[in-house]
Amino acid sequence: MKMTARRTAGLLFALLCLPLVLLAAEPQATHEFSLDNGLKVIVREDHRAPVVVSQVWYKVGSSYETPGQTGLSHVLEHMMFKGSAKLGPGEASRILRELGAEENAFTSDDYTAYYQVLARDRLAVALEMEADRMASLRLPPEEFAREIEVIKEERRLRVDDKPNSLAYERFKAIAYPASGYGIPTIGWMADLERLSVEDLRRWYENWYAPNNATLVVVGDVTAEEVKALAERWFGAIPRRALPPAKLPLELAEPGERRLTLHLRTQLPSLLMGFNVPGLATAKEAREAHALRLIAALLDGGYSARLPTRLERGEELVSGASASYDAFKRGDSLFILSATPNVQTGKTLEQVEAGLWAQLEELQQTPPSREELERVRAQVIAGLVYERDSISQQASTIGQLETVGLSWRLMDEELAAIEAVTPADIQQAARRYFKRERLTVAHILPEESRHE
The missing domain is CATH 3.30.830.10 (Metalloenzyme, LuxS/M16 peptidase-like)
Structure with missing residues (x-):
């Protein structure tokens, strides 16, 4: 239904005049539990449509990296689509497309996350695939050789050839003198040039463990359904010892x-x-x-x-x-x-x-x-x-x-x-x-x- 600008403005004015407490919708039913291997699972029920969002979040990003070893988290995100014990390169994405699902992933300085949006009765497929690559990622050297060139080109297009992005990257590098937040998520080009499959394997083995991950499911599901599926697909993945991950704290007053x-x-x-x-x-x-x-x-x-x-x-x-x-x-x-x-x-x-x-x-x-x-x-x-x-x-x-x-x-x-x-x-x-x-x-x- 088309809405006129005057009507839209009237509705916004009415909304802003409401007591703020009335603006807050009632919290949805949210459930939290952990598997024996340390995987945290959070389920938020929202039954308005037969759709579900499944996300796996790992506590690792560019702020966990160190000088000379930057871009690891982002490159590994790309390689997570290149095959696992059950599926070959790109097969998981093809299956999800055929099921009408939307999928993607993203990396930041604090986390790496993978998500699917799909019909509620297809949730098991998404969880099976996520568990498979959490437990048994393949890192084929030929796939890495191709993908690292894609990422270097992404860096050229999104940062090196974009003055605003390049300026912000340089600005952050001096704005965060004491923490890993000065590291660009995509990595410095010199580090991408010398990155190896072995570096990625170590990064994956260090951080991609169930006790360093959170599974979030929101939509037309119940906690009992998700718990049964999480136990089935993730429950057998062993927990692992994790490297120390200290907070990225800054100098309070580093000077202008x-x-x-x-x-x-x-x-x-x-x-x-x-x-x-x-x-x-x-x-x-x-x-x-x-x-x-x-x-x-x-x-x-x-x-x-x-x-x-x-x-x-x-x-x-x-x-x-x-x-x-x-x-x-x-x-x-x-x-x-x-x-x-x-x-x-x-x-x-x-x-x-x-x-x-x-x-x-x-x-x-x-x-x-x-x-x-x-x-x-x-x-x-x-x-x-x-x-x-x-x-x-x-x-x-x-x-x-x-x-x-x-x-x-x-x-x-x-x-x-x-x-x-x-x-x-x-x-x-x-x-x-x-x-x-x-x-x-x-x-x-x-x-x-x-x-």
Whole structure:
């Protein structure tokens, strides 16, 4: 049914006027148990359609890697589709396609995950295949030789030939001086060039164990069904001793770091990042939730401070953003980015000063309750809409569990966000927006190098 813009705006206004507690849907029935081999299983029932999402999350990603051995987690993710004891290269994907399933995988700095979306009566097929490659992955040298070239080309296309991606990679490398978060998930090209099948075999044997994994199933199933299938397919896989995995902690105040990059870009741009904790490392969870709301205050849509003041008001920038990821295994970054309004002759130095002015205002004056309530309602509404998807429910559960938090935060975070006060916003701004925590990158067009 087509909906007019006026009707959509009216519904959004009505939604934002509701008490926040009414925006939170009732938590779904969620069950947690572990097999004898240490595999954690979380089942969330959602019976609206005969569909199920199955995900296996491993606690390993690029932040587990070390200098000289980068890209391992991502390359292994690719090789997980290249054959196991029961199936040859690509056969699992072919079978799932024929069953009408959607499948894929992803790697980050904190985890590697594999998922299928399929009809509820096909769940056993997905679990059998996941258990098979958890227990008996094949790493054919000829498949590796082909796939590593694919990954190197992926790096060229997605990073080396994309100025914004390349700038962000270099920025992260100095923004995280003490932890593995400075390592790019795809790996440095020099390390990809010297990576071997033996390196991947060791990585697989170190980390791909049931006691280092979480199986998440969301959809039209019951806990009893999933438990029987998990026992059948995963139960016989032995647990293994795991390497130590320490939290990626950062220096609290490493000192101001600055980077200038000349890249193939038409417009200059700016990145600013502050070393801050995530939910897993914050002394008080309220601080992390305050930082989430600060990001929304600055960049939560058309009426947020950055577009209202710096873009349309002062015409200082042609675009600006703020972001913060609270859901990491270790510490995080609060990031601001902006592009100067070159049509009005603005410079990177002026933009940097303008962004600092917005942060200093938060430090000096807490937001009004009205502004905070509006932003809070937008954040909570976004979370509620997001969680209408069974895939997003599964991903949220898997991420929380894999970074060392609990899936229960999913059903508690709306109340935690609602509890943040204007004073909490001001306190977080004062504590974390310091030059001692700051990394700045100025990204300039190549031709400006010679001016």
